[in-house]
Amino acid sequence: MTMRQHAVSDDFLRPDSINAFTDALRGAKYNVDAVLERLGEAGQEGLTRNQTMPALDRLGDATDAQADLIRLFPLQQIVPRSRLAAFLDVPALIEAGVLGAIGREGIHADIDVRPYGFTDAAGEWSGWVAADPIPGMDSIVTRTRPNYVLGVSPASTSLAQLTVPDRVGSALDLGAGCGVQSLHLARHADTVTLTDINPRALDMARLTLALNGLDLDVRAGSFYEPVAHDSFDLIVTNPPYVMSPPTDAADRLVYREGGFAGDGLVRHVVREGASHLA
Structure with a gap:
């Protein structure tokens, strides 16, 4: 295969x-x-x-x-x-x-095309999310590709619940992965922009959006580089959460392991984000 x-x-x-x-x-x-x-x-x-x-x-x-x-x-x-x-x-x-x-x-x-649904202030929503198949099914161990794209996870649903649902003109999904947050943002933002450094993640996000009839602005690049001259009313991000990646880059999972130490990644997101808030 x-x-x-x-x-x-x-x-x-x-x-x-x-x-x-x-x-x-x-x-x-x-x-x-x-x-x-x-x-x-x-x-x-x-x-x-x-x-x-x-x-x-x-x-x-x-x-x-x-x-x-x-x-x-x-x-x-x-x-x-x-x-x-x-x-x-x-x-x-x-x-x-x-x-x-x-x-x-x-x-x-x-590709794992899986049903996804939620209820928000606008009512019930139902659709699908595209991502890579979950590894380790039935204890069958296979090598996880470095550009693996995670689907809906407890972290992504928690972020969606924590995001302020006020109506806004523009929103940024920073490090969008398969596009879960953008599905939520599209319910209360006039325009939504997605960014990710992983080309495969952007492919999955485009498929997720297409399956749900959404035409959003998808851009490739690291952190705020793809939106260097833009500002937004709302920024959400579910960034890599393992801050001590393996030494061998071939063993690093893009979605999970960033090249920062300690709180460096979160600090960068917050400090740089200030100049991108409208």
Whole structure:
């Protein structure tokens, strides 16, 4: 299985391709509430331990579209091409880098497309987030790519809950990763700008935004460099949180390990942020 350097092709991000994919997800009721109900408490609890067996037991022999999407994405199982072809454009998803082929009949997910939802002052919201598959599923140890893109985590949901939800003209998602914070910001900011130093993270963010019908300003670069001449009403960031990275750069995870010591990274974000607040 080869590692792709970029998440999705630009062609796949066109509205017609994205709409076909999201229509299939909706048609299969691949949303937060329906998937949680399908997995049950045991299946959900198993996934918190990176164990798929309880969820697979819950799905049993079911071969409906929702069951196969759950197997394909959260459970990281190989699913027969013939079943997926009944409701997905499998060749297009393989070409885009979302899916991968194993032999003539097996299909696996190169990207984890997972339902995500929340409730805020504007009401309920439901959509999807694209990220790299969770490593270590069923205790299978594989090398994590340095440009690995984390999906929704307790840290990201905590930040979303802590962000002041006042209506603002402009917001900056600094180090956006897969774009979780931008989904929240788009609910109460007129314009949202995303930045990240990791090109793969920006690819995932673009896919996340496209899946949810959002056209936001995505820029590549470190910290405030991509917005050097811009100011914002609100800045949010979930920066790398391990401040003593491994000596070998090849073992450093971009999303997790920064090149600062002690509180240097947070100090830099706060001090530089002052000049970028409107």
